[in-house]
Every structure is written in C-alpha cells, then in structure tokens.
Amino acid sequence: MPARWLNEPDAAVFIGRSRRSLRNWRANGLIPARRRGGEWVYLPADLTAAKGKADQRMRHGLSTASKPGPGRGHKHAARPRIRELIEAGGMSQIAIAREIGCNASLVAVVNRELKTAREMV
Secondary structure, three states: OOOOOEEHHHHHHHHOOOHHHHHHHHHOOOOOOEEEOOEEEEOHHHHHHHHHHHHHHHHOOOOOOOOOOOOOHHHOOOHHHHHHHHHHOOOOHHHHHHHHOOOHHHHHHHHHHHHHHHHHO
C-alpha cells in the first residue's frame, strides 16, 4: 500500500501544531519532508515521530528552535546534561549540541565555565 503524503496545511492539522512549527522542525532536521508540485509534503509516520520528539523535548525544558531566544541561554535547562557529557569526555562540542538539541555556543559557554572552575581549585 503506497504511503499517503500530507501537504503542509493538512500535516499541521494532523499533529495539532502550526505550519510555522512544521517549517521550524524541517529547518532543524527534526522531520523529513519532500517537495512535490511546489509544496512540502510529509508522511504521517514521520509527523507522529517528530511530534513525539518535540513533546519529549518540551517536557525536558528544551526548545525545538535552532537558537534559544535572547536572554534564555544562561538559564537553559540542558546545562546539567551538557556538564555531564563534557566531563565524560569523548564527544566534541558540536556532537554534544546535537545530542542535547541546543546551540553549540551554549556548550562552549558551559565548557569555559567548567575550565574556569577547575583552574580556581
């Protein structure tokens, strides 16, 4: 049975989110999409999976946006997890940012804070 593709307005209704959310998810790699006839189309299974990921991120206080808004970076809820991954070692800052789903600059800030704390001891 062939997959049924949904256009952007129908996909937004299907997951109960805005078209803007779909665009953000697509731009940030959270959901695969294809261009068909000049419009973006989505598979229902991909939409369901992306909604689950987005809901999980929201429960953990993480944004699905590519960048935190102004003034929010220093209070980011992912800071403890970032510290854990930095201290465990073996991952680059970019890999940590992808794992957490945050901006790489936040990982760099946390890394600098940890280095400064170690130097003070």
